[in-house]
Amino acid sequence: MKNNTMTQPVLELLRSHRSIRKFTEQPVEESLLRDLITAGQSAATSSNLQGVSVIRVRNPETRRAMAELAGGQAYVEEAAEFLVFCADLNRSGWCCEQSGKTMADGMTEHFIIATVDVALFAQNVVVAAESEGLGICYIGALRNDPQQVSDLLALPDNVYPVFGLCLGYPDQDPECKPRLPLDAILMEEHYQPVNAERMAEYDETMRTYYQRRTGGKLDRVWSQEMSALLGKESRPHMREFLEKKGFKMR
Amino acid sequence: MKNNTMTQPVLELLRSHRSIRKFTEQPVEESLLRDLITAGQSAATSSNLQGVSVIRVRNPETRRAMAELAGGQAYVEEAAEFLVFCADLNRSGWCCEQSGKTMADGMTEHFIIATVDVALFAQNVVVAAESEGLGICYIGALRNDPQQVSDLLALPDNVYPVFGLCLGYPDQDPECKPRLPLDAILMEEHYQPVNAERMAEYDETMRTYYQRRTGGKLDRVWSQEMSALLGKESRPHMREFLEKKGFKMR
Structure with missing residues (x-):
């Protein structure tokens, strides 16, 4: 039902992914940015929930604050575009209110659904961006201080920042990182x-x-890296932060 | 740095996604399946953790059991391929052991990282599959009975089934579902x-x-659907199941 003409190009595109951390000053066209987000929206979503909001951050001060809280990742400030991908159950809460219901809030399952929705959506944005010659870098380190991110973006309850995404034209050409067999x-x-x-x-x-x-x-070898990474606590504030935001994990 | 020749095709490919729930009997070539998984591996992963394992289920009895627990989704049995995508921290636990460490287990943050890793990986598999003319359907309903899924697949601690994925050649041509503005x-x-x-x-x-x-x-309208969906508890067993599996959400 679909033609196979782009077979190899798409597989090759996907296989050629690497994070880009240095960008040219070339802006991303407004219409292209909208196309990328539309591509994100086309990803599968659990029961059509669409538990995703994307916040485009252009304010230089907000960018600087986020670059800093992410451990000094300068490209958060420098990339042509910086998007914050949020898991959003506020919209569905609103739907419940409209029909006089109360959302069954704090369910672990809802947390999973919204988090997965965000990741599927974002990966479509990434594939679309890379097919257009853009480079990307996910910024999980926004979770270093998710409360500050929430404050900067005025995130309401039932919304949390899952990760950020730098987008821009690459000014470097790193090789792909080898993966597990x-x-x-x-x-x-x-x-x-x-x-x-x-x-x-x-x-x-x-x-x-x-x-x-x-x-x-x-x-350095991988197993040592993993042992260093997982052998210690990681962002121990996440649980309390999420709970405060309405994600009670019950 | 990349050519732009496939610009429109990739955006169009992404925008044309819809779930497929009826498949022909045409098998998926072994080499193609491996290419799809390799494409999945190329997706970004937090700190190169690669917290993903994919279990390919061919045994008809296992398929039938999963189709049933997923609420009678016959395509789980019928699709040429059925893959279960698992968030996997067992491998990193093994790395810790090798260097005499103990994994800081049960961190909410680790749960998020592995779950996001799985979704980014799977979405790459999906895009690769659709570019090859295959159709897909995510099966979140494996979480209806994650314990049974774990038992059927012999999943160890620190591994949980996030969702399944049906893959095959489409035998239907549904339209795309409209998304939020x-x-x-x-x-x-x-x-x-x-x-x-x-x-x-x-x-x-x-x-x-x-x-x-x-x-x-x-x-039917969307806001009513959402209110029906979120106005009630959803898979209330998830928390306890995850806790038992080592994902303590601390």
Whole structure:
């Protein structure tokens, strides 16, 4: 029912993704930006909930504050566009009110639905952007201080910032980061226990990658990185923040 | 840095998404399936965590059980391929163990990271699949009975099934579902309160859409649907299930 003419180009486009952290000053056309968001809207959404709001941030002071709270990621300030993707149950709460109902708030399930809605939407925006020659960088570090982000954007209850997205024309051309061997993550019928050999294989791939990127300076492997990352608490404020925002995880 | 030749095709491809619930018997080539998963792996992932495992289910009995627990969605049984996308922190737990650490388990933040990783990955699989003429349907209803899904797939702790995905060649050609007006979800600088007029506009769009699809039988608008959906508890077992699986939301 669809033609297959763009077969290879789309697979290649997807496979060529890498985060861009340095952008030219070329602006993104207004009409293109709207096309990208429309592409995002076309992604699947649970029961047509559309639990997504996108806030476009242009104010330089807001940008600077967000770059800082994200740990000093200058590209948040510099990218032609910076979008904050929010999981939004405020709109559905409004629908409930209109018909005299009260939203069953704080459900873990609703939290999952809205968060997944946001990610599917954003990834469509990303694919659309990259097909137009733009580069992108997701900014999960907005969750370093989600309360400040909420205050800056005047987010009401039942809305939380999932991540930001830098968009602009690339002023760098980094290589793609190698991923885990396909067979380590694609399984048949049942979950497969972690295969130590596969992990060692990937560790060596990543060691080579980091050495190439840093001219031999960085000697690091993936399993060590993960152990450093997951071996410590991460953003322990999230639970309380979400609860305060109405996402009670019940 | 990238050519723009596929500009319109990709935007059009994304905009033409609709769920497919009836498939031909044509199988999906093994090499194509692997290409799709590779495309998924290329999506952004938080700190290169790659918190995703994909389980390909072919066993007809498992398929039938999942179709049933998903509320009798026959296409789960019938589609050429059925994939279960799991948020996976078991692999990173293994990395911690290897270096004598203990994973800081149960963090809400880790839950968010892995869930978002899964959705970004899956959406890339979907875009790749649709570019190859396949149709897809996300199956969030696996969360109707996530424990049974976990048992069927032998999922260990720190792994949970986020959703399923039917893949196959379409045997139907439904129209795209209209989405909220762009200006209802794209906001400048700050969150914008719900605009009742925009909502009424969309309600009428959806009324027309449903009437057209059902030959005038269905008289329903979006805001009513949302109020019915969110006005009641949804999958209230999720919290306890996740907690038992190691996702303690702390």
